[in-house]
Amino acid sequence: MHLRFLAIIIIFLVAGCSTNKTMEQKTFKPTDPHSFSQPQEARVKHLKWTSTIDFSTKIITAVASWTIESIEDADVIIFDIKDIKIAKVTLDDDQPTEFKIAERDSILGEALAVMIKPYTKTINISYTTSPGAEALQWLSPEQTAGKKFPFLFTQSQAILARSWVPCQDSPSVRFTYEADVTVPKDLLALMSASNPQQKNETGVYHFEMKQPVPSYLLALSVGDLQFQAISNRSGIYAEPSMLQKSVWEFADLEKMISGAEELYGPYQWDRYDVLVLPPSFPFGGMENPRLTFATPTVIAGDRSLTSLIAHELAHSWSGNLVTNATWNDFWLNEGFTVYFETRIMEKLYGKDHAEMLASLNLQDLHNEIKDLNEAGLHADTKLKLDLDDRNPDDGVTEVAYVKGYFFLRSIEEKYGKDKFDTFLKDYFYDNGFKSMNTEGFMTYIKEYYQKKFNIAFDDQLFQSWIFSEGVPENCPRPSSDRFKKVDVVIAGWNAEQNLDKSKAGDWTTQEWLHFLKNLPDTLSQQQMQSIDNFGKFTQSGNAEIISAWSVIAIRNNYQRMDPVIEAFLINTGRRKFLGPIYNELIKTEQGKQKAKVIYSKARSNYHFVATNTFDKLLN
Incomplete structure (x- = not known):
C-alpha cells in the first residue's frame, strides 16, 4: 500500500x-x-x-x-x-x-x-x-x-x-x-x-x-570520551587522543557565542558544547541542541575551517529555535544559518574573510545547479522544494544553503544591513520554539518591513528566488581583495607557467581552494607536478584541500595521488568530500572499477546517510 x-x-x-x-x-x-x-x-x-x-x-x-x-x-x-x-x-x-x-x-x-x-x-x-x-x-x-x-x-x-x-x-x-x-x-x-x-x-x-x-x-x-572547558558555558568532548588538538582548534568558541548574541539576541539553550566524532560521521556538523556533533575533518591545525562551528552555532537560532515546518521548507533552516554563520565570521575575522567564504559558496552553488540540471532535477534548484514521495535527504544541496543565503543577502543589500539585522532579531524572538513554512515566512517579512520601515515587498522578489529555478541574474556578487591577489597568481601561471611561492606565503585554506577551483580542467603531468610542488597538495593534511586536489588529480590521471585518495576515501565518512571524488572516478570505466574496489573497503566505515547515497552511485 x-x-x-x-x-x-x-x-x-x-x-x-x-x-x-x-x-x-x-x-x-x-x-x-x-x-x-x-x-x-x-x-x-x-x-x-x-x-x-x-x-x-x-x-x-x-x-x-x-x-x-x-x-x-x-x-x-x-x-x-x-x-x-x-x-x-x-x-x-x-x-x-x-x-x-x-x-x-x-x-x-x-x-x-x-x-x-x-x-x-x-x-x-x-x-x-x-x-x-x-x-x-x-x-x-x-x-x-x-x-x-x-x-x-x-x-x-x-x-x-x-x-x-x-x-x-x-x-x-x-x-x-x-x-x-x-x-x-x-x-x-x-x-x-x-x-x-x-x-x-x-x-x-x-x-x-x-x-x-x-x-x-x-x-x-x-x-x-573526555571533556575540557573553553568557557563557563562551552567546552569540547573528544576521544583522549583528539582532545587537545580539538580544544586548540576551537579556542574561539566563546567569542563565537558572544558575537552571535550581539547580532541576534540571547543564546537560549544554556550550554554550547562540541563533540568531535570519529571520521565516519557523514556530515560536517549536526546542530544537536547543547551538543554540536562535529567531524574531525575540521581539525586542520590552523583554525581555518572553524566556520563550520559558526554554522552549527548559528543553528541555535535558525533551525533549532525557528524550525522548518516540513523538509520542503529546508531552506528556512539552512539559508538563514549560512547567512548568520557568515555574519559571525565577519564579526570575528573581518569582511574580507567572510567574502572569501561567500565567493567559494557561490561557485559551489553554480556547480551544484549545473549537476542538478544535467541530472534532470531542475525543480530541485528552487528554494521551495517538492520532496513528496522522495527521501528528504535529496534536498540537502547547496541550493537550500547557498541560494537561501544569497536570497537573504539580496534583501539586506537592497534595503540595508541595519534593517535586516533588526528584522532577524525580531524574527527569532517572535517565532522562537515554533515551526515556520515558506509561506508563513513570506507573510511575516512582508508585514514586518511594511509596518516597521514602510517598505512594500514586490511579490516578484519571492517568485524569482523561492519559486523559480536557478539563480536570479541580480544575485549579489561577493568580492574579496585576497582572492583578487590569488587571481593575479593564476593569471601569471596561465600566461607564463610560472608560480611564485613567495606570493602564497600567507594564504589561508580559502585562498588555496580558490586557486585550485580556478585551474584549467585539463593539465599535463608536468603542469600537475609544478602545481603540486607549489602548493604541496599531495602532502596536505587539510581535508578540504585533499578533496579538491583529489578531483583534479583523478581528472588528469595524476597517479601520485592514488594512494592518498584511497586512504582518504576509506578513512573519511563526510559525504561532502566523498561525493565529488567518487563522481569524478566513475566518469571513466577504469576509474569506476577503482571506485568500486575502494568502496568495498570503505563502506563499513560509512554511516547509512553516506551508504544510502553511494550504494546507488556505485552499484
Whole structure:
C-alpha cells in the first residue's frame, strides 16, 4: 500500500462505550509528507526515555514513555517507526491497550497506531532497535581514534529518529525530554541535553532537555570520551587522543557565542558544547541542541575551517529555535544559518574573510545547479522544494544553503544591513520554539518591513528566488581583495607557467581552494607536478584541500595521488568530500572499477546517510 501523497489509511481500534472494540479504518490527510503522525489529533509533549545500550548485539532496548495531549474525540495516536520491534504498548500506569503497525514504506518506515482513551495522558512503548537501524552507527574499536573501545553515535536528521525512538517524526512537532541511559562502565554517554563532563562508576547517565525540540534533534553518543572547558558555558568532548588538538582548534568558541548574541539576541539553550566524532560521521556538523556533533575533518591545525562551528552555532537560532515546518521548507533552516554563520565570521575575522567564504559558496552553488540540471532535477534548484514521495535527504544541496543565503543577502543589500539585522532579531524572538513554512515566512517579512520601515515587498522578489529555478541574474556578487591577489597568481601561471611561492606565503585554506577551483580542467603531468610542488597538495593534511586536489588529480590521471585518495576515501565518512571524488572516478570505466574496489573497503566505515547515497552511485 502506498503511504504517501494519498490520504493515509490506518487500521485502528475505535473507542466505544462497550468493552468489546471493533476493528475499523480511519482516513487521515497527511500534514507532513514525511511523517505518518497526525499531531492535530493527538500530539506528543514530553518523552521519558529509559534505555540500555548493547554493543555486542548492536541493539538498544528501551521504553519510550510519551506524555500526550489530544482533541476531545481522539481515539488513536500515530507514531513513526522504522525497523523497530515493538514488545508492548501500555497507557498511563501500565494499562493494556492495542496497537497496529501499518504496511512498511521503504523511505518512511511504518505507522504505529495506538488506541487511546479520552483521559489518556501517557503512552509507554517497550521496544528494541534493529542492528541495522539507519540512525545508529556502531563503530568497532579499530574504527576509533583510540582503538581500544567501541563507539556509537546517532544521526537523526532528517527522518531517521524513528529508527531508534518511536516518535512523531516531523520537524513541526516539539517536545521536551528526559532520559536514563545505561552503557558499559568504561564509556561516557552524551545526548542533546544536559550532559555529564566525566564518566561515573555505574554506567547509568541521566539527561534533561527542558526546551522543546523536534525529533530530528534527538541525539545520543557513547564512547571513550573526555571533556575540557573553553568557557563557563562551552567546552569540547573528544576521544583522549583528539582532545587537545580539538580544544586548540576551537579556542574561539566563546567569542563565537558572544558575537552571535550581539547580532541576534540571547543564546537560549544554556550550554554550547562540541563533540568531535570519529571520521565516519557523514556530515560536517549536526546542530544537536547543547551538543554540536562535529567531524574531525575540521581539525586542520590552523583554525581555518572553524566556520563550520559558526554554522552549527548559528543553528541555535535558525533551525533549532525557528524550525522548518516540513523538509520542503529546508531552506528556512539552512539559508538563514549560512547567512548568520557568515555574519559571525565577519564579526570575528573581518569582511574580507567572510567574502572569501561567500565567493567559494557561490561557485559551489553554480556547480551544484549545473549537476542538478544535467541530472534532470531542475525543480530541485528552487528554494521551495517538492520532496513528496522522495527521501528528504535529496534536498540537502547547496541550493537550500547557498541560494537561501544569497536570497537573504539580496534583501539586506537592497534595503540595508541595519534593517535586516533588526528584522532577524525580531524574527527569532517572535517565532522562537515554533515551526515556520515558506509561506508563513513570506507573510511575516512582508508585514514586518511594511509596518516597521514602510517598505512594500514586490511579490516578484519571492517568485524569482523561492519559486523559480536557478539563480536570479541580480544575485549579489561577493568580492574579496585576497582572492583578487590569488587571481593575479593564476593569471601569471596561465600566461607564463610560472608560480611564485613567495606570493602564497600567507594564504589561508580559502585562498588555496580558490586557486585550485580556478585551474584549467585539463593539465599535463608536468603542469600537475609544478602545481603540486607549489602548493604541496599531495602532502596536505587539510581535508578540504585533499578533496579538491583529489578531483583534479583523478581528472588528469595524476597517479601520485592514488594512494592518498584511497586512504582518504576509506578513512573519511563526510559525504561532502566523498561525493565529488567518487563522481569524478566513475566518469571513466577504469576509474569506476577503482571506485568500486575502494568502496568495498570503505563502506563499513560509512554511516547509512553516506551508504544510502553511494550504494546507488556505485552499484
